[in-house]
Amino acid sequence: MSATSVxxxxxxxxxxPKSETxxxxxxxxxxxxxxxxxxxxxxxxxxxxxxxxxxxxxxxxDLRFPDDRTWNGLNNYGTVLSSSLWWSDVWHTVIIxxxxxxxxxxxxxxxxxxxxxxxxxxxxxxxxxxxxxxIVTVVAAFAWRFAWSSAVGGFVPKALGFSYDPLDPTHxxxxxxxxxxxxxxxxxxxMALLLLAGLTLVPEExxxxxxxxxxxxxxxxxxxxxxxxxxxILVALLFxxxxxxxxxxxxxxxxxGPNPKLETVSILGYNQLLNRLNLGLGSAVSVLIFxxxxxxxxxFVKGFxxxxxxxxxxx
Amino acid sequence: xxxxxxxGSSGGRANINVWVFNEPSGSFKNAAKRCTQQxxxxxxxxxxxxSNQADQQRQSLVRRLAAKDSSIDIAGMDVVWTAEFAxxxxxxEWPTDIANQVKQGTLPGPLTTATYxxxxxxxxxxxxxxxxxxxxxxxxxxxxxxxxxxxxxxQLKTHIEIQGAQxxxxxxxxxxxxxxxxxxxVKGDQVTLGSGGQKAADIISELAHSSAADPSLASxxxxxxxxxxxxxxxxxxxxxxxxxxSAKDSAPKxxxxxxxAPYPGINAGEPAKAPIGGINWGVxxxxxxxxxxxxxxxxxxxxENEKEAAIKGGLPPTLESLYSDPExxxxxxxxxxxxxxxxxxxxxxxxxAYADVxxxxxxxxxxxxxxxxxxxxxxxxxTLKDALDSQALL
Numbered sequence: 001m002s003a004t005s006v007x008x009x010x011x012x013x014x015x016x017p018k019s020e021t022x023x024x025x026x027x028x029x030x031x032x033x034x035x036x037x038x039x040x041x042x043x044x045x046x047x048x049x050x051x052x053x054x055x056x057x058x059x060x061x062d063l064r065f066p067d068d069r070t071w072n073g074l075n076n077y078g079t080v081l082s083s084s085l086w087w088s089d090v091w092h093t094v095i096i097x098x099x100x101x102x103x104x105x106x107x108x109x110x111x112x113x114x115x116x117x118x119x120x121x122x123x124x125x126x127x128x129x130x131x132x133x134x135i136v137t138v139v140a141a142f143a144w145r146f147a148w149s150s151a152v153g154g155f156v157p158k159a160l161g162f163s164y165d166p167l168d169p170t171h172x173x174x175x176x177x178x179x180x181x182x183x184x185x186x187x188x189x190x191m192a193l194l195l196l197a198g199l200t201l202v203p204e205e206x207x208x209x210x211x212x213x214x215x216x217x218x219x220x221x222x223x224x225x226x227x228x229x230x231x232x233i234l235v236a237l238l239f240x241x242x243x244x245x246x247x248x249x250x251x252x253x254x255x256x257g258p259n260p261k262l263e264t265v266s267i268l269g270y271n272q273l274l275n276r277l278n279l280g281l282g283s284a285v286s287v288l289i290f291x292x293x294x295x296x297x298x299x300f301v302k303g304f305x306x307x308x309x310x311x312x313x314x315x
Numbered sequence: 316x317x318x319x320x321x322x323g324s325s326g327g328r329a330n331i332n333v334w335v336f337n338e339p340s341g342s343f344k345n346a347a348k349r350c351t352q353q354x355x356x357x358x359x360x361x362x363x364x365x366s367n368q369a370d371q372q373r374q375s376l377v378r379r380l381a382a383k384d385s386s387i388d389i390a391g392m393d394v395v396w397t398a399e400f401a402x403x404x405x406x407x408e409w410p411t412d413i414a415n416q417v418k419q420g421t422l423p424g425p426l427t428t429a430t431y432x433x434x435x436x437x438x439x440x441x442x443x444x445x446x447x448x449x450x451x452x453x454x455x456x457x458x459x460x461x462x463x464x465x466x467x468x469x470q471l472k473t474h475i476e477i478q479g480a481q482x483x484x485x486x487x488x489x490x491x492x493x494x495x496x497x498x499x500x501v502k503g504d505q506v507t508l509g510s511g512g513q514k515a516a517d518i519i520s521e522l523a524h525s526s527a528a529d530p531s532l533a534s535x536x537x538x539x540x541x542x543x544x545x546x547x548x549x550x551x552x553x554x555x556x557x558x559x560x561s562a563k564d565s566a567p568k569x570x571x572x573x574x575x576a577p578y579p580g581i582n583a584g585e586p587a588k589a590p591i592g593g594i595n596w597g598v599x600x601x602x603x604x605x606x607x608x609x610x611x612x613x614x615x616x617x618x619e620n621e622k623e624a625a626i627k628g629g630l631p632p633t634l635e636s637l638y639s640d641p642e643x644x645x646x647x648x649x650x651x652x653x654x655x656x657x658x659x660x661x662x663x664x665x666x667x668a669y670a671d672v673x674x675x676x677x678x679x680x681x682x683x684x685x686x687x688x689x690x691x692x693x694x695x696x697x698t699l700k701d702a703l704d705s706q707a708l709l
Contacts, residue, residue, distance in 0.1 A: 060706075
């Protein structure tokens with residue numbers, strides 16, 4: 001964030017060099033100094049680890065073989081990308097991301113509309129809806145595991161009359177069901193909150209005018225609310241997709257040990273780095289996850305940008 | 316536990332931190348107490364509990380050791396970690412005089428697991444092997460081969476309880492099958508897996524696809540096996556002797572009917588190469604009190620302490636003389652069989668990359684019902700080779 005403001009400042013002054021007085025020079029200097037701490041912190045906590053991870057991903061770096069640290073070029077990337085394990089884990093991650101974000105969007109929208117339209121107890125409704133989001137993910141995941149796992153005496157399998165343990169790795173459908181349900185339960189409020197902000201931007205007069213013209217509630221929702229909320233929807237989707245793609249904690253807790261059919265890319269990276277201490281391969285996995293997240297963000301921002309342009313064009 | 320944070324010595328007495336799994340019978344705790352007393356104020360042992368699952372124990376230890384943590388004076392290491400820890404320089408080689416003292420009277424099998432490149436890197440604390448446990452009220456005489464046993468279980472409409480989850484336990488099983496069939500998996504830095512591997516995969520697959528397999532085979536560890544046997548649903552289990560004292564306490568009716576037989580083989584008449592497990596005491600490379608740590612580690616495995624661990628905790632000793640101890644024989648009626656199996660045991664591959672080798676095998680053979688038996692050996696050979704070069708994504 002601070003990086004952009006720093007970058008913009010010289011660009012703007014560059015456009016009008018004549019207006020650069022002593023005062024604006026001093027202001028620029030001050031701006032740099034004010035930004036410096038933030039820039040330094042950002043470099044230290046994000047840029048340095050990213051660059052270092054990229055560097056490690058080019059080495060054979062394994063803490064168990066400290067003397068065998070050698071330059072490995074792009075071999076680690078070759079290993080990862082040619083491994084069927086990587087691609088099946090990408091696929092698992094995509095399944096969880098797409099399904100959970102889609103459900104969250106629908107439920108989040110319903111929740112946002114409820115919160116928006118609530119006539120009485122508005123504060124209570126909003127607070128109650130936010131409780132799951134306030135619970136630590138690990139705790140939420142444990143709650144779902146304890147409810148669903150027959151092995152630890154969960155009540156759900158008993159209530160549904162299951163003869164087997166739904167969290168057993170041999171039942172991937174239920175494994176995914178519980179992970180996705182945990183994600184949805186936990187983050188729908190976040191989605192709803194972002195959508196609620198978008199809803200408040202829709203002017204009430206448009207709805208009234210449409211109602212006078214005889215538009216049904218359904219038509220008003222699709223023709224007025226949704227187009228005007230598009231930026232808010234895209235931001236909410238972007239945030240949630242990026243989060244969901246990096247899913248780690250709930251899958252880790254719910255699978256409770258290795259579960260090859262539920263393994264996501266973050267867990268794969270964790271296994272390479274923290275279990276096997278293979279810094280080279282693990283960093284390559286991390287860099288690839290970073291790139292995929294960057295691509296998702298880029299696509300969303302693109303979509304976000306064009307939708308804004310369309311809106312302006314229509315006006 | 317707060318003592319661990321201080322690390323250093325207090326009043327000239329070295330504080331020795333021992334990191335080991337939380338032994339439920341308390342025999343390690345008692346050993347630590349006795350050794351502290353016997354040291355005459357030289358050191359004080361503090362016991363730090365690690366997880367009960369081997370993979371998690373290793374994770375906790377290697378993270379600290381890779382970060383050169385000096386608070387790990389003694390590590391309770393699974394027998395398969397020796398090569399990895401020694402090659403990475405995380406544990407100290409034992410000095411000659413105290414090493415000779417440790418070697419004295421120790422069974423050769425356990426001693427092999429504590430040795431790397433001909434040097435002693437740990438003191439064998441306890442050994443372990445799996446037996447075939449069965450119900451003598453339901454089974455007259457258990458078959459001595461895998462296929463015979465599977466048929467027998469099918470006829471009796473019961474299960475053979477064994478470790479099938481994707482972890483070290485399934486590797487133990489696979490390794491024993493391969494070696495019982497006359498093969499090996501890895502030697503030095505060479506992959507040696509051959510027809511023995513195919514035989515092993517076929518047997519695991521046969522069991523998994525038969526009614527003799529527990530429906531949750533793919534998620535079973537030693538403890539789930541024990542519970543199923545104690546619940547009376549299974550008449551057979553392949554497991555370590557800890558189930559014996561456990562059944563005495565938690566399932567006295569079943570306990571009366573427990574009998575044991577040697578680990579099943581591949582061909583009739585040929586004895587199997589049974590698994591060998593257990594714990595070795597290694598001395599951390601970054602300890603501030605190496606001398607005291609070596610002495611404390613040696614003390615923790617002396618005759619008195621190993622005997623208590625065996626009788627109370629069901630952990631087979633590594634000292635040969637204990638196997639003829641009358642008290643131990645009474646609590647441990649299968650002592651002779653264990654000693655016999657340990658003499659001809661299937662040691663798991665000795666390689667610094669063992670953790671990767673083990674993961675590669677676990678992923679190839681678990682879940683057992685989805686083993687691809689066609690081309691199994693070639694596929695696993697490929698991953699094992701990459702694993703030895705730290706070039707396998709696992």
